[in-house]
Amino acid sequence: MSEFLIKNGYVYDPSQGINGERHDIAVKDGKIVESASSGATVIDAKDKAVMAGALEIHAHIAGPKVNVGRWYRPEDKLFHSYKRGESTRIEGGFSIPTVFKTGYEYARMGYTFAMEAAMPPLYARHVHEEIHDTPIIDEAALPVIGNNWFMMEYIKNNEIENNAAYVAWLLRQTKGYGIKIVNPGGTEAWAWGLNCLTIHDPVPYFDITPAEIITGLIQTNEFLGLPHSVHIHQNSLGLPGNYTVTLDTLKLAEGHTAKNRFGRKQVMHSTHLQFHSYGGDNWGNFESKAREVMDYVNRQENITIDTGNVTLDETTTMTADGPFEHHLHGLNHLKWANVDVELETAAGVVPYIYSPNIKVCGIQWAIGLELALFSKDPMRTFITTDHPNAGPFTRYPRIVTWLMSKKARDDQIKAFKYSDKVVDATEVASIDRELTLYEIAAMTRAGPAAALGLSQNYGGLAPGMNADIAIYNFNDETTDPAAIEKAYGNVAFLFKDGKICVRDGVIVDPGMKHTFWVDVKVKENKQVMHDVREKFLKYYSVNEGNYLVPESYAPHQHVIALDATQ
Amino acid sequence: MPKVVTDVTCPFCGTLCDDLEITVSDDNKKILSVKNACAIGAEKFNHTKEPGRVTHPRMRQPDGTFKEISYDEAIDFTARMLVKSRKTLMYGWASTSCQAMSIGHEIAEKVGGIVDNCATVCHGSSLIAIQDVGIPSCTLGEIKNRADRVIFWGCNPAHAHPRHMSRYSIFPRGFFTVKGHKGRKIYCVDCRHTDTARVADTFIQVQQGYDYELLNAFRTAARGGPLPDEIGGVPKEKVYEVVEELKTGRFGVIFFGMGLTHTLGRNHNIDIAISFTRDMNEFTKFNIIAMRGHWNVTGSGQVLSWQYGFPYAVDLSRLDKARYQTGETTSVDLLTRNEVEACFYIATDPGAHFPIAAMISSSKKPTVTIDPHINCTTEISDVHIPVAMVGVETGGCAYRMDNVPIETRKVVDPPEGLLTDEEVLTRILNRVNQLMEEA
Structure with missing residues (x-):
């Protein structure tokens, strides 16, 4: 394999505490090494920022509901279907890009890893088929477990060890990465057209509460010592006044400690927090509670969050929170798709337009930014758009610009139709903080890598780490918002596994993507295997023998093997 | 043994x-x-086991007979045809694996083909309706475990999906449906008294072509609105009675088929059936599922969607963008308007299903058909490439009517020397690449 020497760049690597110092980075055989031989190809990174490849911690980019979004919105392709360059496939779609466009766009922004945030286990094969076809970037997927019948029965009976054995089995069956919880209990209730709006609402029939589910799954996660913590989309998403439910949920992490060999410190990752930081009790007095939520998060070392920034675009919302999508359809009356999945979960899809002419959308935009700007620990606060829910991931350059430039934020506030009302309901206009490239690197590289348990090889530039490297045409001197946005959206170079995949924003190599999944060894558990057999015989519509996603579906698989038998 | x-x-x-x-x-x-x-x-x-299986590619001779040729010759002929033609209809895909489709799409992207599947003459109208109004739906296991109101509208699973009723929709006992069919009310709406109607508790005979009106009446009744005395031959009392029963259920579902998608109104029938389903969610839980026909027509829609964003009729002939416009990029319209220069059929038999005018147009163009068997389409093809049967002699991924992906298995070896769809398509792709490089 080829050898490279990246010279004269400003390096931003929070994992080593390197803040914009000039360092040369040597690459050999797909890894970062101490020094390069004289035969190495020299890449001149003068005046450029050098960072590790970015890691996306939460996006909906592969699987059944994403694909519903694609095909039931042909209008999303209008003006957005094209082919760039010689070596690439046709790209299509804006808010829900095709698999080819997904891989290329992430790469152009300097991303080398993306987590598909919600994989319905029964549809795992579909998720992996799409991941298989997505070029360049490494991917993993989190199976949704927060409304799973097995899980609810085990946790209700306080059988954490059985639940852990089941989760280990499920991760192997679905080639999954960790535990995703979406509207715990509420999605099961949705199968009867109901919901759980607080963490103490009992789940119909199963007679368990969201709080018990979350606590039980935290215990399960730490029992197994998974690389990632539980990854939670809380109850009552998107409703005015929901920040109290959010705080109640976050408090469930108190008293739990992370147990794992990956250096992960958090026991709960609270995702797209923007949707959960709402005050008021109706859309009229709707306001930001980002400060209250972040005050709590800043104090609690064992929680990580991602923002879920609203990008002010026409997009396509999709979530395993089935009742929420039905609610949203009631608000905007755009086409509603829903799928309830037997014994496991559900999902809904509704297009949505975050218009700068609507007060609530402006407030949502402000809340997302406030979360990042109020954060005291960028290593625990990550930038996402909950793609495509608050906006497409392709808007990351713009979000980074808003975070790095008060001027960019002020310009946007001025552009709102109801600027005064947005300013009144939020604090964003009074925040002077401008994030640095070092902080951005923490929020998009070192931080998410640590939260995902991948910090040993990813998210940093230390010798021995995987050579996933993004080089941008900007540095801390760059202040022009347009220049920041342009540079962040078009990497000068992207190295993936030590190979140049993007040069000047143009894809030059399809890369060799890897699918990550977690294989946990647990003690033989006859009870759980009996329960699995019984549920497949009686209640599933597929045979147990056809549930497994074979390893052939995970290209160049990167298996994280664990032993939880001790 | x-x-x-x-x-x-x-x-x-x-x-x-x-x-x-x-x-x-x-x-x-x-x-x-x-x-x-x-x-x-x-x-x-x-x-x-039946004798007479074709095991070698065949090429039509000037006298109309077929002559056996090698795979290499057949693949070379196909690749040359694809490269030469500026617009090739690449139709079928409903009876092959998703992996094979993926290779086919790569070929289409190279040569500028139009990829279309059986939805174009089947549930395409359902897909259009969903693009207009969305769809509240669920997996078939949900029906088994929860449904207590089941409607079959314009479909006849007793003949078309024979095990549907016993596995999912009428008879099985599920978690919340321990009484099986005794705990369910079954409705059948059709213009004929079908065999499915015979197992329904209530049969509603709608006058042919009046499904839209009847569904509209269902919506009106659900909202408590007034109805004329009779709708499509069904007395209004009946409509009120049925809708009331549906509202008292805990979990309802509508299954619909060709009786809705291809009768007067087409996509509008589906549109209003979905709208009725959506309305019913104000009162109880309600879902709707299309009774997809071919075993993997759903899969073709899925693969096309994640690769290009459209579920069928994907026109790649511009080479740099994917286009989709029903009536313009759909197979029957392309053929009847004489807009394609060659035809490539795989894993489906348009000869047996397309309108005669479309097939007359098709028969005048260079045509290659990839299919395990002799069928109506192979008989108007220049080259017929036989392959192993997917799901019997080779495996691959397929999608059920509720979009659940399931692996098909290889059970027996194919006849000696027979290639699979994936192998044939890969070789065509390689040959296309070669020819294009040479050019």
Whole structure:
């Protein structure tokens, strides 16, 4: 394999505490090494920022509901279907890009890893088929477990060890990465057209509460010592006044400690927090509670969050929170798709337009930014758009610009139709903080890598780490918002596994993507295997023998093997 | 010793039963018995034994007869045809694996083909309706575990999806449906008294072509609005009575088929059926599911969607963008307007299903058909490339009518020397690449 020497760049690597110092980075055989031989190809990174490849911690980019979004919105392709360059496939779609466009766009922004945030286990094969076809970037997927019948029965009976054995089995069956919880209990209730709006609402029939589910799954996660913590989309998403439910949920992490060999410190990752930081009790007095939520998060070392920034675009919302999508359809009356999945979960899809002419959308935009700007620990606060829910991931350059430039934020506030009302309901206009490239690197590289348990090889530039490297045409001197946005959206170079995949924003190599999944060894558990057999015989519509996603579906698989038998 | 292969997925209809048990001879060459399948599914496996299977590609001669040729010759002919033609209809895909489709799409992207599947003459109108109004739906296991109101509208699973009723929709006992069919109310709406109607509790005979009106009446009744005395031959009292029963259910579902998609109104019928379903969610839980026909037509829609964003009729002939416009990029319209320069058919038999005018147009163009068997389409083709039967002689991913992906299995060896769809398509792709480089 080829050898490279990246010279004269400003390096931003929070994992080593390197803040914009000039360092040369040597690459050999797909890894970062101490020094390069004289035969190495020299890449001149003068005046450029050098960072590790970015890691996306939460996006909906592969699987059944994403694909519903694609095909039931042909209008999303209008003006957005094209082919760039010689070596690439046709790209299509804006808010829900095709698999080819997904891989290329992430790469152009300097991303080398993306987590598909919600994989319905029964549809795992579909998720992996799409991941298989997505070029360049490494991917993993989190199976949704927060409304799973097995899980609810085990946790209700306080059988954490059985639940852990089941989760280990499920991760192997679905080639999954960790535990995703979406509207715990509420999605099961949705199968009867109901919901759980607080963490103490009992789940119909199963007679368990969201709080018990979350606590039980935290215990399960730490029992197994998974690389990632539980990854939670809380109850009552998107409703005015929901920040109290959010705080109640976050408090469930108190008293739990992370147990794992990956250096992960958090026991709960609270995702797209923007949707959960709402005050008021109706859309009229709707306001930001980002400060209250972040005050709590800043104090609690064992929680990580991602923002879920609203990008002010026409997009396509999709979530395993089935009742929420039905609610949203009631608000905007755009086409509603829903799928309830037997014994496991559900999902809904509704297009949505975050218009700068609507007060609530402006407030949502402000809340997302406030979360990042109020954060005291960028290593625990990550930038996402909950793609495509608050906006497409392709808007990351713009979000980074808003975070790095008060001027960019002020310009946007001025552009709102109801600027005064947005300013009144939020604090964003009074925040002077401008994030640095070092902080951005923490929020998009070192931080998410640590939260995902991948910090040993990813998210940093230390010798021995995987050579996933993004080089941008900007540095801390760059202040022009347009220049920041342009540079962040078009990497000068992207190295993936030590190979140049993007040069000047143009894809030059399809890369060799890897699918990550977690294989946990647990003690033989006859009870759980009996329960699995019984549920497949009686209640599933597929045979147990056809549930497994074979390893052939995970290209160049990167298996994280664990032993939880001790 | 004969051996039994279990958990076999049936490659016939969209029900995609995955509990078949097939006994094969110890040399892996012959199917000895098929368990759990319906009559049609069993036949799909059993007829591998029938004599007369084509095992070599065949090329039509000037006198109209076919002559055996090698795979290399057939693949070269196909690749040259594809490269030469500026616009090739690449139709079918509904009876092959998703992996094979993926390779086919790569070819289409290279040569500027138009990829279309059987939805174009089947549930395409459902897809259009969903693009207009969305769809509240669920997996078939949800029906089994929860549904207590089941409507079959314009479909006849007793004939078209024979095990649907016993596996999912009428008879099974599920978690919340311990009484099986006794706990469910079954409705059948059709213009004829079908065999499905015979097992329904209530049969509603709608006058042919009046489905839209009747569904509209259902919506009105659900909202408590006034109705004329009779709608499409159904008295208003009946409509009020049925809608009231549906509202008192805990979980309802509508299954619909060609009786809605291809009668007067087409996509509008589906549109209003979905709208009725959506309305019912104000009162109880309600879902709707299309009874997809071919076993993997759903899969073709899925793969096309994640690669190009459209579920069928994907026109790649511009080479740099994907286009989709029903009526313009759909197979029958392309053929009847004489807009394509060549035809490439795989894993489906348009000759048996397309309007005669479309096939007359098709028969005048260079045509290659990839199919395990002789069918109406192979008989108007210049080259017929036989392949192994997917789901019997080779495996691959398929999608059920509720979009659940299930792996099909290889049960027996294909006849000696026979290639699979994936192998043939890969070789065509390689040859296309070669020819394009040479040019």
